Amino acid sequence: MKWDELEEEPCSMARTIGVIGDRWTLLILRECFLRTRRFEGFQSALGITRHLLAERLKKLVRQGVLRRIPYQESPKRHEYILTQKGLDLYPIMMALVHWGDTHMVDERGRPLLHEHRKCGKMFDPVMVCSECGEPLSAKEVHVHPGPGARPAPERVLLDKKAKPKPRRKAA
Amino acid sequence: MKWDELEEEPCSMARTIGVIGDRWTLLILRECFLRTRRFEGFQSALGITRHLLAERLKKLVRQGVLRRIPYQESPKRHEYILTQKGLDLYPIMMALVHWGDTHMVDERGRPLLHEHRKCGKMFDPVMVCSECGEPLSAKEVHVHPGPGARPAPERVLLDKKAKPKPRRKAA
DNA sequence: ATTTGACAGTTCAATTTTAGAACTATACAA
DNA sequence: TTGTATAGTTCTAAAATTGAACTGTCAAAT
Known part of the structure; x- marks a missing residue:
């Protein structure tokens, strides 16, 4: 697959992956959220090849x-x-951080804690339903084709099921 | 960088990326959540090389x-x-889906809608603070080194700032 | 009895990406 | 004049991915 095709797929997840779904991009974005803005900053923080x-x-x-915003003329320099x-x-x-905090910490505990300014407490992020406010889990959610779904004859990405049709003598 | 080193970094996000942070893995996981379970199912849904x-x-x-669970003996077959x-x-x-829904849809709209079984409505996922329940945004969150942070002399990943030290004549 | 098809991989050559290191260019500062 | 900082570009070697074919087991159809 050519990765720019991903953005054309009728699947929001695939499209997102097309933009940010590779290791370096994700790490670069991590740095962005930590306020790294310049080429050298990214390079030395990550050890990525220039x-x-x-x-x-x-x-x-x-x-x-x-x-990309210029922060100085002569020589021209930009910040991202x-x-x-x-x-x-x-x-x-x-x-991503929260999953790592939950499943990938060693005996020493989390590398980082997050404080919510508004309430002043250390928190975890929780994903909730915009309508009822309840926490979400995979099995409580059903998907329906939306207006941008691919029309009938072709395969609708993100909406097919590989029914576990059991054949022959089961194990 | 060798990608298995990622899992050793004192950064939960890096560790998570080490596990699921590549395009194919993310797409495979999408299929998992859509209940694909078998090798051929993944292969034909994604067009990934075997x-x-x-x-x-x-x-x-x-x-x-x-x-990996056997669902049939002779020939041995497994489901994931x-x-x-x-x-x-x-x-x-x-x-990932929600960001795509927000920023990557074409004029036709979303490929998929999500229904929350509990409340019966179509919803968007919202990330909130576990302590006060308010929606989170980047600027309301401060990070602190946790118990698993890297000790002093070395660089604490996810906790350095590239202070925009302005030099010379600004633009 | 033989062929066909489903399934879950493995193998291999050709191509594409990435790594690693050096090089370019501009301009300030000593 | 030399050195440093910044933001790239260029090059070759190494690694990962693609595409296609191949393997092996078994059930069902001919």
């Missing part, structure tokens, strides 16, 4: 996730800062 | 995200199903 960093930044700018579209990635970042 | 699919499934099993650790990835999936 070549790839240049590519990824270019792509994020093209996608409207980052904006998150747009609103980029800031909206925050729930994804937090979800 | 070689890579076998590798990725193996890794997800090794990481405890999927469990999400463990609890895997099911806990749901907020990440929903966050």
Whole structure:
């Protein structure tokens, strides 16, 4: 698969993956949320090759996730800062962190704690339903084709089921 | 960087990325949540090469995200199903979908709608603070080193700031 | 009895990506 | 004049991915 095809798929998840779904991009975004803004900053924080960093930044700018803003003339220098579209990635970042906090910590505990300014407490992010406010879990959610779903004859991505048709003598 | 080093970093996000942070893995997980369970199912749904699919499934099993369960003897066949650790990835999936729904839809609208069984409404996922229940945004959150943070002399991942030290004549 | 098809992989050559390191260019500061 | 900081670009070697074919087991159809 060519990865730019992902953005054409009738699946919001695939499209998102097309934009931010690779390791370096995700790490670059982590740095963005930690207020890294400059080429050298990203490079030294991540140890990414300069070549790839240049590519990824270019792509994020093209996608409207980052904006490239001059902070000095002669020599021209730019900073990369998150747009609103980029800031909206925050729930994804937090979800990634939280899963790591839950399933990937060693005996010493979490590397980082998060404090919510509004209430002053250390918190975990919780994903809830916008309508009733209850926490969400996979089995309580059903999907329906939306207006942008692919029309009938073709396969509707994100809406097919591999029915476990058991054959022959079961184990 | 070798990608297995990611899991050693004192950063929950990096560790998570080490497990699920590549395109194919993310797409495989999407299929899992859509109840695909078998090798051929994944392969035909995604068009991934069989070689890579076998590798990725193996890794997800090794990481405890999927469990490989026999569903038939002779010939031995297995299904890949999400463990609890895997099911806990749901907020990440929903966050990815929601960002795509917000920023990557075309004029036709969303490919999919989500219904919350409990309340019966179509919903969006919202990430809130576990302590006060308010929706979260990047700027209302402060990070602090936790017990598993890297000790002083070395760089604490996820806790450095590239202070925009302005030099020379600004633009 | 033989062929066909489903399933779950494995193997291998060709292509694409990434890593690692060095190099370019501009301009300030000592 | 030399050194440093910044933001890249260029190059070759190494690693990952693709595409396609191949393996092996068994059930069902001919």
